Amino acid sequence: xxxxxxxxxxxxxxxxxxxxxxxxxxxxxxxxxxxxxxxxxxxxxxxxxxxxxxxxxxxxxxxxxxxxxxxxxxxxxxxxxxxxxxxxxxxxxxxxxxxxxxxxxxxxxxxxxxxxxxxxxxxxxxxxxxxxxxxxxxxxxxxxxxxxxxxxxxxxxxxxxxxxxxxxxxxxxxxxxxxxxxxxxxxxxxxxxxxxxxxxxxxxxxxxxxxxxxxxxxxxxxxxxxxxxxxxxxxxxxxxxxxxxxxxxxxxxxxxxxxxxxxxxxxxxxxxxxxxxxxxxxx
Amino acid sequence: xxxxxxxxxxxxxxxxxxxxxxxxxxxxxxxxxxxxxxxxxxxxxxxxxxxxxxxxxxxxxxxxxxxxxxxxxxxxxxxxxxxxxxxxxxxxxxxxxxxxxxxxxxxxxxxxxxxxxxxxxxxxxxxxxxxxxx
Numbered sequence: 001x002x003x004x005x006x007x008x009x010x011x012x013x014x015x016x017x018x019x020x021x022x023x024x025x026x027x028x029x030x031x032x033x034x035x036x037x038x039x040x041x042x043x044x045x046x047x048x049x050x051x052x053x054x055x056x057x058x059x060x061x062x063x064x065x066x067x068x069x070x071x072x073x074x075x076x077x078x079x080x081x082x083x084x085x086x087x088x089x090x091x092x093x094x095x096x097x098x099x100x101x102x103x104x105x106x107x108x109x110x111x112x113x114x115x116x117x118x119x120x121x122x123x124x125x126x127x128x129x130x131x132x133x134x135x136x137x138x139x140x141x142x143x144x145x146x147x148x149x150x151x152x153x154x155x156x157x158x159x160x161x162x163x164x165x166x167x168x169x170x171x172x173x174x175x176x177x178x179x180x181x182x183x184x185x186x187x188x189x190x191x192x193x194x195x196x197x198x199x200x201x202x203x204x205x206x207x208x209x210x211x212x213x214x215x216x217x218x219x220x221x222x223x224x225x226x227x228x229x230x231x232x233x234x235x236x237x238x239x240x241x242x243x244x245x246x247x248x249x250x251x252x253x254x255x256x257x258x259x260x261x262x263x264x265x266x267x268x269x270x271x272x273x274x275x276x277x278x279x280x281x282x283x
Numbered sequence: 284x285x286x287x288x289x290x291x292x293x294x295x296x297x298x299x300x301x302x303x304x305x306x307x308x309x310x311x312x313x314x315x316x317x318x319x320x321x322x323x324x325x326x327x328x329x330x331x332x333x334x335x336x337x338x339x340x341x342x343x344x345x346x347x348x349x350x351x352x353x354x355x356x357x358x359x360x361x362x363x364x365x366x367x368x369x370x371x372x373x374x375x376x377x378x379x380x381x382x383x384x385x386x387x388x389x390x391x392x393x394x395x396x397x398x399x400x401x402x403x404x405x406x407x408x409x410x411x412x413x414x415x416x417x
Contacts, residue, residue: 047292
């Protein structure tokens with residue numbers, strides 16, 4: 001009957017409304033977190049660009065010694081550092097980065113260090129060797145926090161247990177665009193093409209020592225940067241997802257209200273018809 | 284005196300970008316000074332002061348730790364793990380940190396921990412020294 005239909009619709013409107021309150025709140029939280037995360041990612045960017053650029057220049061000017069970090073042996077024992085979020089409800093953010101990572105792992109059984117609960121859960125169920133799981137570190141991360149990972153990676157690398165290191169993370173392109181991306185961090189594969197630029201460079205104390213000392217800085221810098229980028233991307237993705245959810249909820253509420261009003265109107269019409277028909281019969 | 288381009292970056296920010304007449308900084312091998320036309324150099328940064336002489340002769344002093352420096356003909360780049368300019372140093376915090384680290388150093392759990400604490404103490408003392416310098 002129309003009466004019960006009205007009750008159902010009323011209940012659905014209520015439930016959609018309360019969902020909308022949640023998505024609305026999450027949207028606001030994400031956008032305020034995004035503001036801070038974006039600022040941090042932007043402040044950090046010059047550091048990475050510079051650190052990477054400088055490494056390229058150093059490697060370019062350095063033809064007089066070899067380092068295990070530059071030599072390229074075909075990578076068979078790969079290590080992936082995968083960065084995803086700690087929480088869901090961020091649209092395709094976690095799924096995209098996990099999908100990219102597993103597509104890169106096709107056909108090999110790599111070692112994995114996962115950062116973020118969603119990455120931990122994902123890789124726990126996959127045929128990979130999990131070397132480390134980290135979570136809830138992204139929001140307040142400091143450079144020192146990446147040292148533990150860096151030490152572990154370099155230790156394995158120097159022991160020869162791994163010979164290639166990739167980072168899979170999400171690039172914060174703009175508040176509306178995030179891209180899952182991967183970066184090969186070791187061995188250094190610099191092919192800038194201006195190899196002729198061989199000038200005398202002074203290394204203090206020695207090229208080997210300098211190179212070995214800046215590799216950890218480089219690596220933790222890159223990990224730090226990837227985490228800050230990913231975190232900003234996560235907040236941006238969540239903000240968009242929640243904005244869309246709120247919009248959809250709003251639309252649903254409008255649609256349901258219309259149906260509610262129609263049902264109400266038709267119930268009234270029916271009642272009137274019944275009364276009129278009753279009065280007519282009494283004449 | 285002619286100037287050269289200097290970039291100083293840390294993970295948190297771009298600490299300096301511009302022209303300077305002179306840069307002096309402590310490397311793991313000792314203090315070095317960089318003037319215009321310095322030969323190409325790559326070295327690792329220790330814990331110590333960093334001093335700039337800007338184009339107008341003004342000086343800037345800061346506390347730096349970790350990272351590396353690269354000098355090329357085009358520009359000089361200082362990539363530091365941490366860097367605070369003198370007026371940014373929180374001296375109370377540095378003092379507390381030095382105190383805490385000193386206590387922890389009495390009973391370090393292992394060699395690695397000891398190294399980490401020593402490095403931390405050095406950083407704290409460096410900050411205090413620079414904040415109190417004239």
